[in-house]
Amino acid sequence: MSFNQTDLMFKLTDRNTSLAKQDMIDIKMISTFNQAFQQTQQKQQVIQFRIKNIHKSDLICLDDNGVRVIYFKLKSLVFKMIIKVGHLNGEVRLYDLADSCTAKELMMMIQSETQCEITLVSNGEAVAASALLGSESIYYVNVDAEGGKKKKKKKKNFAKPKKKKHRHRKVKLATLKLYTVDGKGLVQRSHKQCPQCPQGVYMAKHFDRHYCGTCHQTFRMDEATIKANLEAIKKQQAAKAAAEAAAAPAGGAAAGGAAGGKKGKKK
Incomplete structure (x- = not known):
């Protein structure tokens, strides 16, 4: 009716x-x-x-x-929307706000509850105070904590020079060092061939051992051979030092003569 x-x-x-x-x-x-x-x-x-x-x-x-x-x-007639806000303690609270509410109004509301200054973060970015809130987004409370900055480290003074890195130097015709030729014209191997590696791989020869750089196999020499090799190394170092000392004055005079004979610019 x-x-x-x-x-x-x-x-x-x-x-x-x-x-x-x-x-x-x-x-x-x-x-x-x-x-x-x-x-x-x-x-x-x-x-x-x-x-x-x-x-x-x-x-x-x-x-x-x-x-x-x-x-x-x-x-x-004022339309309402529900905003989800995640607080610092992990709790998610719901706020019933007008659809024209800004982030500043919500921050003032939360600051009155927490008694501290906060900022709102959504999708990993800080929300501007003048931005309008959306009901489909979740906002998280962020508080600036005091401290956390590391103390400036004191500059360390190094007394010793920095250790130089080993750099590989290419030697021309390095294969010739693996063999020796005697007075009769016979060719002999001066380096030992590695038994574990394929043919043609030779071991490095040190004063006390043979070492393979490919498979890291090491063979140590006997004490008599080590002693003989050390004496030979000392003789080589002494001869080299004597040759450098003999060439030093001549090299200095030549350098001084070259510097003294330098011509000036023509006028």
């Missing part, structure tokens, strides 16, 4: 109350449907009945008891 809008009486209630009759708070008795819409439009509110918005063009049907007084509920 439908009827004219002017035949109804409306009772408006607070928007935060339930629809139960005993829990409602009466605000004003309104005689017509048109007057109800006029008052709600001034306050930027809408009329709801059974959770659905009622428009001015709608016709209201009577219930089974024929009751002509229907309880309505006022609802604000």
